Amino acid sequence: MSLPAQPRIAFLASSTPEAQAARQGFAKVFGDHAPEEADVLCVLGGDGFMLHTLHRHGALGKPVYGMKLGTVGFLMNQHRPESLVERLHAAEAAVLKPLEMAATSESGATVRLLAYNEVSMLRQTRQTAHLRISLNGQVRLEELVCDGVLVATPAGSTAYNFSAHGPILPLGSQVVALTPIAAFRPRRWRGALLRSDTVVRIEVLDGHKRPVSATADSHEVRDVAEIEVREATERTVTLLFDPEHNLEERILNEQFTT
Structure with a gap:
């Protein structure tokens, strides 16, 4: 430069x-x-x-x-x-390289946001969230019962991700961290390291009873039905x-x- x-x-x-x-x-x-x-x-x-x-x-x-x-x-x-x-x-x-989140609400509206640190999903009420996780179109975790889950970039891996016991990622490593927040079931699942070009889809199960919000850095979308997270290749x-x-x-x- x-x-x-x-x-x-x-x-x-x-x-x-x-x-x-x-x-x-x-x-x-x-x-x-x-x-x-x-x-x-x-x-x-x-x-x-x-x-x-x-x-x-x-x-x-x-x-x-x-x-x-x-x-x-x-x-x-x-x-x-x-x-x-x-x-x-x-x-x-x-x-x-930021992440791009496409969050679809229970009403069917879709909001697209960028995240330089992380994209996170969090329960909105006292009840735990029930989530299904798919990678590149294949279901990898049928049901995750938790307070939430996040996808973190290397630059953001030392922030909320690290506080949730996720790994710190070297800059330029071309990977992202998928980290659960207070996972209850499966209790031993500690998350995953994914290639940065992985498309992560997280669906909310029983969202009307167990509402979930999604956040890209500090921008929040309430009552989401699902989100899709991918690397923003053009930004x-x-x-x-x-x-x-x-x-x-x-x-x-x-x-x-x-």
Whole structure:
């Protein structure tokens, strides 16, 4: 990836006072361009705001460089006001492929959403969810009784997936994690590692009695009848990281954190 010597930067900040103050400071020094006109997007906030930015501006195809000014910053670099242009030129690129979820509700409507971290299904009431899982058109699990199930990308495997005891996936591994959430039956099923081009279909059994919601990152669809999840082959995003703390190294380090 190559940037101009003096790149046009769009500064996007979360609503916190710290992020807004940092945005004003950067804009005074470097100017501030609209995302559509910029060479690079500089995101100021936490991981939640980074995901919000990717969903809103990912289709522009602009590289994204984040600085941590929020609670969680796994997808962010350290916030340092100095040497921003030098850091941008030295940054290493990580190309992420999101998942595409097609969720069909009990009413028959279909909603399509992207997920850079994970797609999840969760029970809406106190009653457990009953789900059927098919891979590439073949039923692999006739009935999973659980609180939910998720499909995670490598970049998202250290988030909700890891909290649900799913595996951490190396960046670029071309696999996704299928992880149950509080599985009751079959009790010993711990999930599966799947090729990233696998089409995952999850059907809700007895959805009127046991309603289930589906979520792509933070976007939720209620009362779903089934979802289909696949890799979004026509959409990628490029995140930029300082060489000393790139995303691949962070994911590797997470596997050795006690």
